[in-house]
Amino acid sequence: MNRSSTHRSLRSLLLSVGAVGLLFGLAFGLGLAPDASAGEAKAVAEAAEQVATGDVRGEVRLRKRWRELKDRSEIVVYLEGVPGDPPAPPEAVHRIRQHNKSFSPKVSAVVVGTTVEFPNDDKIFHNVFSMSRSMKFDLGLYKSGTSKSVVATRSGIVDIYCNIHPSMAAKVLVLENKHFAVTGEDGTFAIEGVPAGTYPVVAWQANGDAYRGEVTVSADEVTTLEIEMIAGRAAHEEHTRKDGTPYGRYR
Numbered sequence: 001m002n003r004s005s006t007h008r009s010l011r012s013l014l015l016s017v018g019a020v021g022l023l024f025g026l027a028f029g030l031g032l033a034p035d036a037s038a039g040e041a042k043a044v045a046e047a048a049e050q051v052a053t054g055d056v057r058g059e060v061r062l063r064k065r066w067r068e069l070k071d072r073s074e075i076v077v078y079l080e081g082v083p084g085d086p087p088a089p090p091e092a093v094h095r096i097r098q099h100n101k102s103f104s105p106k107v108s109a110v111v112v113g114t115t116v117e118f119p120n121d122d123k124i125f126h127n128v129f130s131m132s133r134s135m136k137f138d139l140g141l142y143k144s145g146t147s148k149s150v151v152a153t154r155s156g157i158v159d160i161y162c163n164i165h166p167s168m169a170a171k172v173l174v175l176e177n178k179h180f181a182v183t184g185e186d187g188t189f190a191i192e193g194v195p196a197g198t199y200p201v202v203a204w205q206a207n208g209d210a211y212r213g214e215v216t217v218s219a220d221e222v223t224t225l226e227i228e229m230i231a232g233r234a235a236h237e238e239h240t241r242k243d244g245t246p247y248g249r250y251r
C-alpha cells in the first residue's frame with residue numbers, strides 16, 4: 001500500500017467513524033498509519049473534522065419551441081436545504097448599478113443577510129423601490145454619483161424598479177445558502193464545496209418556469225448535471241409605480 005492510498009483509507013475511516021480520539025486508537029491499533037509522523041496524523045485528523053464536500057457542475061439547455069437557444073445566461077442554479085451555512089456575513093455587499101436608465105446586472109442572486117447597494121451612475125435622478133412580498137423598500141429619489149442600499153433579510157424573488165423610468169427593472173433572487181451559481185451565455189455552472197448529501201436542485205429563470213430536480217453530492221467528487229428548460233416569454237413585464245398608479249408618458 002503506497003503512502004497516498006494509506007492516507008486515503010485512513011481518511012475515509014476517519015470520516016466514517018467520526019470521533020477523532022477513538023479513531024486514533026483504531027488507526028494505530030490496526031496499523032494503518034505506522035509511518036505517519038505526528039504532524040501528518042494531526043493534518044489527517046483535522047481534514048476529517050472538516051465537512052466532506054464535493055462539487056456540482058453542469059449545463060443548462062434552453063429551448064423555445066423546438067429551437068435550442070444560444071444565450072443561456074442569467075439562470076440561477078441553486079441547492080435547497082444544505083445544512084451548516086450561516087447567513088451572509090455583515091460585510092457581504094452586492095452591487096446593482098443604475099446606468100443608461102437600466103439596472104446592471106438585471107438578474108442576480110444573493111444570500112440572506114447580504115447588503116444590496118444601488119449606486120446611481122447616471123447623470124439623472126432615479127428612485128429605486130420594490131413592492132415584493134419578501135422585500136418591500138423605497139430608497140427615494142437620489143442623484144448622480146450617490147448610492148443607497150438595503151439588506152436582504154428574507155429569501156424570495158425581489159422585483160426592483162425605478163419610480164421614474166418604467167423600462168428599468170431588475171430581479172434579485174434571495175437564497176437561504178451560498179450554494180448557487182448564475183449561468184453565463186454558454187449555460188454552464190459550477191457550485192463548489194457542497195457538503196456531501198442529497199439535495200433538491202432548482203434552476204430559476206426570470207421569465208418562465210423553473211426546473212426542479214434532485215442531486216446527490218459525494219465527498220471529493222464532481223456530480224454533473226444536465227438541465228433542460230423551456231424559455232419563457234422575455235416580454236417586458238407590466239408594472240406600476242410604487243403608489244400603484246401607471247407610469248406617465250415621459251421616458
Ligand SMILES: [Cu+2]
Binds near residue numbers: 127164168
Ligand atoms: Cu430611473
